[in-house]
Amino acid sequence: MNFINIKAWKSRCTGAASLLALCLCAQPGVAQTEQILFDDFSYTTTTQLANNGWRLRTWEGGPGLANGTWSTNNISFVTDPASPANKFMRLKASTNINGSTIVNNRSTTGSVSQAEVARVEQIYKNGTWAARMYFNDAPSTGPDGDTAIETFFGLTDYIEGAEPYSEIDFEYLPNGGWWTGSATPSMWSGTYRIVDWSDESNHGVTRTQGSLQGWHTLVMQVQDGLITFYIDGVYQTSFSGAVAPDYPMYLMFQLWFSNDCFDAACNTRGYINNSNYREYFEDVDWVYFEKNNIVPATEIPQKIANLRAAGTSYVQNINGNSTSSTPAASSRPSTSSSSTAAAQQCNWWGTIYAICTHINSGWGWQNNADCVGIQTCQTLSPPYGVIGSTASSSSRSSTPLSSSRSSSSAPAAFSRLIQAESYSVMSGVQLDAANDGGAGQYVGWIDAGD
Incomplete structure (x- = not known):
């Protein structure tokens, strides 16, 4: 007989718990060992986007002008003209500011409206970062020439000139600029240890000239002490060491629009001297992150194809989260839950982390898991922030429980730990004694026919 060796697993299954003897299932297209974020952006509204863990910026300020604005109205979803079943996330930025009216990095006439979409969880570092993006070299409306910046990047909470700070960037400038x-048109690929341009040892940046109008797959591979950049599977640059x-x-x-110096002498800046309205956009087809695994850049498209073939439009299963959806269910509110036991914990926008014992601010790593400095956690307002002194759990949903229930006869989904040996009825199952910290027994063998 052929046997499968199994111990215990965390499962996410659909069905009544009372009917389960043994349940083994996984998110479609995702290997059980993979911790990934994948989003196909198969949405129709920004509410659906936010429900799946994306934060849409609405507060004013930098980067760019100090009184520059950011709006959720600049984020939309458009149908792929080459494949009507596919959608893109579109980010738009517009302005009618005349550069000559900017004083002390603030516009005195006109306005600017920009777009930012960010994950709510600050957990992305080592592994493979990838996105397929469409860049534009010219505005869709109005005169050309502003220093528009089209980006895919990673960033900690912003700190000027100090640790703890990390930043990694793909920044495409279709009209050049930035002191050059x-x-x-130029792509700036870079990494920053701290925000301090006066000391080049604090950052590493490579500027690659040439138009990138159209679709491109961007990949950043991050390991301890090393980051490598690829575009369309072709190596671009890498940086190692402290940066x-x-x-x-x-x-x-x-x-967004930059008002930094266009040339080294700063004779001109990023905004053109024209008050006519102009508008730029960039599109994002999908985004993918795989934790602690360096995926060859040439293999990323197949990863995406596998997820799409399995009908998966969204997955975030990193650090114990288990949230996924298919295109048919992408409008449902997303729910994530986690639990832990510690003297103090941090509820970081619905995800529970330990409070770091070795640092007071920023993010750290202890006991083989991410942790949050208590001062950083205290910046969040209730119900988030520092919580509890004993074992606790948190569940975050975009709607109240009563309103998120369905009247459908389909069984509800749940996520919990099921001990494989805790069956009520079995056939062809053999138990063995456990030798780990959990003690007890585990399922050592299952007949392949059972």
Whole structure:
């Protein structure tokens, strides 16, 4: 007989718990050992996007002008003209500011509206970052020439000139600029240890000139002390040592306007001297992150194809989370839950982390898991922030429980730990004594026919 060796697993299954003797299932297209974020952006509204763990910026300020605005109205979902079943997330930025009216990095006439989409969890560091994006070299409306910046990047909470800080970027400037004096389209691939341009040892940046108008697959591979950049499977640059990222980051997209110096002498700046309305956009087809695994850049498209073939439009199963959806269910509110026991914990936008004992601010790593400095956690308002002194659990949903229930006759989904040996009825199952910290027994063998 052929046997399968199994011990215990965490499962996410659909069905009545009382009918389960043994349940083994996984998110479609995702290997059980993979911890990934994948989003196909198969949405129709920004509410659906937010329900799946994305934060849409609405507060004003940098990067860019100090009084620059950011709006959820600049984020939409458009149908792929080449494949009507597919959708893109579109980020838009627009302005009618005349550069000559900007004083002390603030506009005195006109306005600017930009777009930012970021993950709510600050857990992204080592592993493979990837996104398929469409870049534009010219505005869709209005005169050309502004220093527009189309981006895919990772960032910690912003700290000026100090640790703890990490930042990694793909930043495409279709009109050039940034002190170069050149209007040639350029991709800036970089990593920042701290925000301090006066000391080049604090960052590493490579500028690659040439148009990237159209679709491209961007990949960043991050390991301790090393980051490598690829575009369309082709190596671009890499940086090692102190400038490589040290801290978990948010995964983000932005489209914004820079008013930094266009040339080294700062004779001109990023905004053109024109008050006519102009508008830029960038599209994102999908985003993928795989924790602690360096996926060859040329293999990323097949990873995405496998997920799509399995009908998976969204997965976030990193650090014990288990949230996924298919295109048919993408409008449902997403729910994530976790539990832990510690003297104090941090409820970080619905995900529970331990409070670091070795640092007071920023993010750290202890006991083989991410942790949050207590001062950083205290920046969140209730019901988030520092919680409890004993074992606790948290469940976060975009709608109240009563309103998220369905009247459908389909059984409800649940996520919990099921001990494989705790069956009520079995056939062809053999138990063995456990030798780990959990003691007891485990399922050693299951007949392949059972």
